[in-house]
Amino acid sequence: MASQALIRDFEDLIGKENVFSSEADRQSYSYDSAVLTPVVPALVLRPTSAEQLGACVKKLYDNGLPMTVRGAGTNLSGGTIPDSSDSVVILTTGLNRILEINSDDLYAVVEPGVITAQFAAEVAKKNLFYPPDPGSQAVSTIGGNIAENAGGLRGLKYGVTKDYLMGIEFFDATGEMVKSGSRTVKCVTGYNLAGMMVQSEGTLGIISQAILKLVPPPKASKALMAVFENVQDAAEAVAGIIAAHVVPCTLELLDNNTIVRVDDFTKAGLPREAGAILLIEVDGHPAQVADDAE
Incomplete structure (x- = not known):
């Protein structure tokens, strides 16, 4: 855990409400969505302006403390898990404008x-x-x-x-x-x-x-579902779509196991007996959408 003197310095810098030093708080930022061993940081900081962010980074550098940057922690690569217990986590969620x-x-x-x-x-x-x-x-x-x-x-x-x-x-x-x-x-x-x-x-x-x-939004879109007896047929259909020079906005393949589990959760009425389905969306000019969907 960081020294009390350093904690007070950061409290003066970014506000006491944005410095998390308790055991419970530090445990909360020891892991992300990756299935990896948690590492409890020494301190957690939440600056709320670019100036505060730069000052926090400089102070950590001057004190020889490693730092780990963290957003929402939804990544699956372990990128927001601290490297060591003396690392300080810097949250960017306070910079949200x-x-x-x-x-x-x-x-x-x-x-x-x-x-x-x-x-x-x-x-x-x-x-x-x-x-x-x-x-x-x-x-x-x-x-x-x-x-x-x-x-x-x-x-x-x-x-x-x-x-x-x-x-x-x-x-x-x-x-x-x-x-x-x-x-x-x-x-x-x-x-x-x-x-x-x-x-x-x-x-x-x-x-x-x-x-x-940013880009202009598409003027039209259309969603489709195609049902297949097996995954191989669905995969060949994907290749056929691309070969026909149709580039869908979205194209998602679900096998039978996924279909059943998604339908159990969403009650969407998916074809539970299908070997595979493709969920497809095409977008663009209305006439082109109609042609691509066909």
Whole structure:
């Protein structure tokens, strides 16, 4: 556990309510969604501004303490589990503001603690579209999405988080601010540090702000379900769809075991006797949607 003097320093810096030093609190941040051995951190900090974040990183660096960055902790790779018991966890959930949604130039500026689904909903209110849709989007954060390069069912057609990151601000291990990228689609100036931060899992720096590309929403969409006797037939159908140059918005295969268990939980009325099903969604211009669905 961190010294009382250091704890008081952080309480003065970010507020007592944002410094978690009790055993129960530290235990809460010793694990994530990966099935790995928990490691209890020495301290947990929750800065609520970029300035506080940079100051926390610098103080930890100056005191020789390792740090682990954590968003919502939904990742499955163990990326938010501390490396050692003297590590300090820095939560980014307090940095949760949408700073700008620009409808003219099709971008948004957000802090790392913004919840993915909430961000997508705010973008939709502006008649715009943010495609990345990880399964954890109801609770996962944009910063975590970047660190893990999160995707989802729409990845086949629209890509994943890396395809929408235009710029980034982050603090390096010493607490120095680093900026990369821009608010323009074409940016060929300097190193692509934003691309380097994607999939870095918090090992290269702590994100304080991100610029994300937005796109116009599709004018129409249609959902379909195709039923097959076995998984092989369903897999061949997937190959046939792509070979026909149809790129669905989403395309999900469920085998019989999955069908039954999903139906037990959701009571959705799925075909429980099917060997496999494909859940498909096509989107775009209404005429094209009709053709693709056919």
